[in-house]
Amino acid sequence: MKKALIIGGGIAGPVTAMALQKAGWEPVVYEAYEDAAAEQIGAYLTVAVNGLSALAEIDAHHLVMNVGHPTDTLSFYTSGGKHITDMPIGGTLPDGTVTHSVKRRDLYRALNAEAVRRGIRYEFGKRLVDARPTAGHGVVATFADGSRAEGDLLVGADGIRSRTREIIDPTAPQAHYLGIYGLGGFVTDPDLHRELGLRPGVYNMIFGKKAFFGYLVAPTGEIWWFANMPGEQELSKQALTDTSPAQWREELMRLLAADRGPAARIVAATPDAGFVTGFNQYDMPSVATWHTDSMVIIGDAAHAVASSSGQGVSMAVEDAVTLALCLRDQPDTASALAEFEHRRRDRVEKVVAHGAETSGDKAQNGVARLLVRLLTPFFLKRAAKQGVGSLNWMFDHRISWSDAAEQVHAGN
Ligand SMILES: Cc1cc2nc3c(=O)[nH]c(=O)nc-3n(C[C@H](O)[C@H](O)[C@H](O)COP(=O)(O)OP(=O)(O)OC[C@H]3O[C@@H](n4cnc5c(N)ncnc54)[C@H](O)[C@@H]3O)c2cc1C
Structure with a gap:
């Protein structure tokens, strides 16, 4: 059985581990901290329906729904307390499931606990410092404590300040x-x-x-x-x-x-x-190189989506499931990683671009304006311009485990 070293026990890490296990690989997760939910960046998250749908392909969507709750409406107010508008927060799945809000700590714990329950091995307190290809098409990782691990593939699910990204390309941009x-x-x-x-x-x-x-x-x-x-x-x-x-x-x-x-x-x-x-x-500026023949970055390590987009978790989850499908279906790891980038880059960059397009277009002055410019959820601005349905391409994206290729039912 091929072995994958997964760096990071945040969101992309445990989901990749579960998806790779389903694809017949042996994943091992290496997390820098002693606790999967040690780093609390923000209190809570919204998980969009495209992310829930991708999680359903590995039977993990119920984990979010168990610890979260449905949140289907956004309601906006001025500083003076005046109600601006209400609008739907995203799409609806055929069974009626909508966007869910979940405490970040609960989400990390639920995903990682489920991976452990499924028999996936974890090593905590392992901060990746270096990784090199081996002569036999594999990879060897070195951790800050001096220990090493060898596998057929290294997946950098190590977040926006990814060390794996730097190892793959020392000239890669930084957050x-x-x-x-x-x-x-x-x-x-x-x-x-x-x-x-x-x-x-x-x-x-x-x-x-x-x-x-x-x-x-x-x-x-x-x-x-x-x-x-x-x-x-x-x-x-x-x-x-x-x-x-x-x-x-x-x-x-x-x-x-x-x-x-x-x-x-x-x-x-x-x-x-x-x-x-x-x-x-x-x-995070666009990252030109996502992979070598035996290492790849996914989730925030590869593309940090504006937090106001509410799509960071969903992009990480879609990446994880798509990567496992590519590794399941392609003849070797190198071609699977190339296929992964081929399937994911356009969609991810479209989501990132929408966030950037709607948050960075006009230079404005003043604190309130800066905050509005950077943080207004982009679907509000887009909907104001083009109507709520203009973002269906984002929420309607579906990945099918039973098909050999990723199924995209609407746009990309
Ligand atoms: C304030 C804020 C609000 C947000 N709100 C939303 C939202 O509402 N909805 C949404 O979908 N997204 C939201 N996001 C984005 C979302 O949090 C990220 O897209 C998501 O967490 C990415 O998951 P990840 O697994 O790629 O990275 P992370 O969740 O950052 O996980 C990375 C993991 O890797 C570990 N790690 C890092 N370096 C190493 C190393 N060298 N060795 C070993 N382990 C390492 C870290 O400890 C961590 O556990 C928000 C982000 C912020 C900052």
Whole structure:
């Protein structure tokens, strides 16, 4: 049985491992941290229907649905508290499934726990530092602790700051700081959502004067929120971890003071333990080289989609399932990796381009404008211009495990 070294136990990592196992490979996951959900970048995520559909091909969509909840509407407000519009958040699968919201930590834990349950081997505390091809068409990886591992293939599912990307091409572009940092949190006060009249299934977004604020209520009554704030300097790891919840709360409440609406109230009600550590936001230029004959990058390592697109997880999952199908169907690893890039690059670049096109076209001044420019979900701008159906190509993409080739039912 061929062995795959999978670098990263985030989202693309465990999904690739499960898909490769189904394709008859022996995957081993190497994660830098001791816990698959150690790095909390953002409080929660929305997983779009094209991602859920791809997960269904390896019988893993229920994992998202078990820990998440349906979120089918976006509701936008001005800083003055005026309702702008409601719109559907994405498509609907034939069985009625819609976009799901899920805590990042829960999603990472669910996917990795399921991979372990399926018998996939994990090694934690293994940070990839180098990888080289072997004489016999394989690859040998070296980790920061000095240990090594050998396999037939190395899959870099190691995120936006991918080491695998650098190993494959030392001239590859690096992630660059967007001038925005983020915060998130969870409010457990059981009464606040009732007082605010929040409805499950609705994701509210406020274009504040100095910060962009998103929030929703989970079926448990817990309020989930995130905020994006401008920050000229990228915050150091030390600054991010040393800032206390009380300091984050004070800073954010200062920025939200100029706005009407419930944002400041939600932040004030967030207990210290409910804060997610602050994080910098990054962008990734197009990566020219995705693979060698025995190494490949997938997910954010290959193409970071704007976080406002709500497609990062889905792109990572589609990559993972498509890669496994290519390895199942192609005669050798090198041609499978070439076929993988052939099937994925156009679609991924189209999704990335839509995010960039709608977030970076006009130079605007002012904090609020910068935030609006960078963070308005691109489907809102696109829908405003062309109608909601103009993004069907994105949500209707389907991958079929039973077919030899990827099935695309609408666009690419
Ligand atoms: C603030 C924010 C909000 C977002 N919101 C959404 C959303 O609502 N919907 C959505 O679909 N997407 C969203 N995204 C994007 C989404 O988080 C990513 O697209 C997704 O996590 C990519 O998965 P991945 O597995 O490729 O990378 P990651 O999830 O980053 O996982 C990479 C893993 O690799 C490990 N690793 C890194 N380096 C090494 C190494 N050298 N050796 C071993 N292991 C290593 C890391 O510890 C990590 O576990 C958001 C992103 C941000 C920043």
